[in-house]
Amino acid sequence: MKKIIYPIKGTRDFYPEIKAVHTWLYSKVRKVSESYGYQEYEGPYLESIDLYAAKSGEELVKEQSFVFPDRSGELITLRPELTPTLARMVAQRQKQLIYPLRWWSFGPFWRYEKPQKGRSREFFQWNIDLIGLNSPQADTELIAIVANFFKEVGLTPHQVKIFVNDRKLMETELNSLGIANNDQPTVFRLIDRREKMAEGDWVQYAMDEGLNQSQINGIIALLENKGLWKKSSNLEQIFETLQAVNLMSFVEYDPNIIRGLDYYTSTVFEAKDIGGNVRRSILGGGRYDNLLADVGGEPLPAVGFAMGDVVISLILENYGCIPPQIFQPPAKVLVTTFSAETLLASLSLAEDLREHGINTFSYPETTNLNKQLKFADRMKIPYVIILGPDEIAQNSCTVKCLVDGKQERIPIEEISGKLSRILADEFNL
RNA sequence: GUGCCAGUAGCUCAAUGGCAGAGCAUCGCACUGUGGAUGCGAGGGCUGUGGGUUCGAAACCCAUCUGGCACCCCA
Known part of the structure; x- marks a missing residue:
């Protein structure tokens, strides 16, 4: 075959049979979102780089965003995530919107990543957020939406699980080990890597970062304490509520869940494939109570999550959840x-x-x-x-x-x- | 951005330095007013791309592109 022009690296061609899967996924996302009363919205695909500079995390903006100058020389970004756009949109109309505000979206995003299975440079994301409430039950609503989405597409608790933690709890615990808040981003990164490294290497890495042996032992004890959530009234109420609505089978406490984005303030959660071989997380989210103020609005509490289409599509295919008649x-x-x-x-x-x-x-x-x-x-x-x-x-x-x-x-x-x-x-x- | 592996017909793969092949798919015919099944036949390739080594390269070497795996990060 003569190849004249290649597709852009990391992009996907949606042939009709693939597009049918995509449309089906979109319809499930819509169905679950709307079942909780969330309204669909959309933001621009192009944003000023300044929007992300403050809060999304260094890596995401500097290393992973498509950034280019427009004809006037201003730096433009192909949006790598939606939450800052949402915060901006809400801040702009903060006084006229009706709270609590429940919005969802399903659209394209771009990140300059090395493409591999489950990861592309152009992908779709389901974003769903609840703004204006600050209660464990509000966080629970988002987690319940995830569980209901899994049920809706035919995934079971043996296949996928939502792991939940609270950053505030971790901060308090780390403080009591004598680790100051300023050092905690480093420690959070340490925690993030523990599962991927050999025990000895990890301890060495921790010591290189300036932790002493008793702090390291303390952190290990924290991360293996599956009952740590009992120290957090927030987590206690979340799990109690999930129990009451009969969705706890999809949920588990895990002190290792920290999340990479800087703007999370309390509850964090992440869903993973536990019955198969897809290692990447399916979706991630949490509470971000400072972001509205950070983009220039009045302070407003918020909680939400994002799910990429690539990993979930792989998993749905692996488990045979995609109905053949959709094409x-x-x-x-x-x-x-x-x-x-x-x-x-x-x-x-x-x-x-x-x-x-x-x-x-x-x-x-x-x-x-x-x-x-x-x-x-x-x-x-x-x-x-x-x-x-x-x-x-x-x-x-x-x-x-x-x-x-x-x-x-x-x-x-x-x-x-x-x-x-x-x-x-x-x-x- | 780093390391490792792979790339051969539309698809899945074989050929390990000596004539580039098989299965499936496609097309044609049997069957010009009736699909699937069967039989017979045909087409299809600059072996990802560019260079090098060699009498000779799909194979060996270098570069590059694309994909996959592990990092990094994350949806």
Whole structure:
């Protein structure tokens, strides 16, 4: 094959069968979001780099964003995440919006990453946020939305799990080990890496960062204490509420969950594939009570999460959760063309069917029936209409069902009604 | 941005320095008013790209692109 122009590295082509999965995922995201009353919104795909500079974390802005000058020389960013945009949009209309505010979005984002499985440079994200409430039960609502999304797409608690922690709890505990708040970003990073490193290497790394042996032992004890949540009234209430709404089976406490973004202030959570081999996190979120003030608004508490489409699609495919019937031809009927003499009659009949609300393929070229039936078969079109000289002479047409192979000849004026009834019965159209 | 592995027909892969192949798919015919099945036949390749070594390279070397794995980071 001659390759002339390559696609941009890390982008994906959505061929119809892939686009169908994407559309299906979008519909599930919409369904779950709306079931809790959240409203859909969208921000611009281009933002000023200043919006992220303050709060998203050094790495995300400096290393992972697509940044370029516009024609006036101003630095423009292809948005790497949505939360700062949301904060900006809310701050701009802070006085006129109605709180608590529940918004969701599903749109494209860009990060300059090394592409590999589960990670691309152009991807979609589901963002959902609850702004204006500061209670454990508000955090629980977001976690419950995740659990309900998993149920909606057919994932089970044996396959995926939502791990929850509280940064405030960790801060307090680290303080009592004599680790000052200023040093905590380093320690958080240390915690983040523990699962990926050999024990000895990790201890050495911790000592290189200036921790003493008793602090290291203290941190290890923290991270292995699955009951640490009992020291946090916030987490206690979250788990109690999840228990009450019968969703706790999807949730687990994990003191190792810290999250990378700088703006999280308290509750943090992350969902992972525990039954399979996809190591990347499915989604992550938490409470960010300072961000509104940081982008110039009045202080407003907020909680939310983001889920990328790439990892979840992989997992859904691995677990066989994607229904095969989502990829179907939009039309269930093909009106064949018999000959040059009958071509116009066929096209006219097809147009008539469409006017009756029946999605219909035409075959706007004269070729043998063999080929047209084979096309219908391969496209999984269940019904074909044959309109040859015999049918036309009798003012009729032949309708053939490719599923059972049966066919019958009926008066032409009855065809649209008959097809409407059949399709309504079989496909609930 | 770092390290490792891979790239051969539309797809999955074989050929390990000596004529580039198989299965599936595609197309044609049997079957010009009827799809799937079967049989027969055909097309399809600058072996990711560019250089080098060699009498000879898909194979060995260098570079580069793309993908995958582990880092980094994260959706």
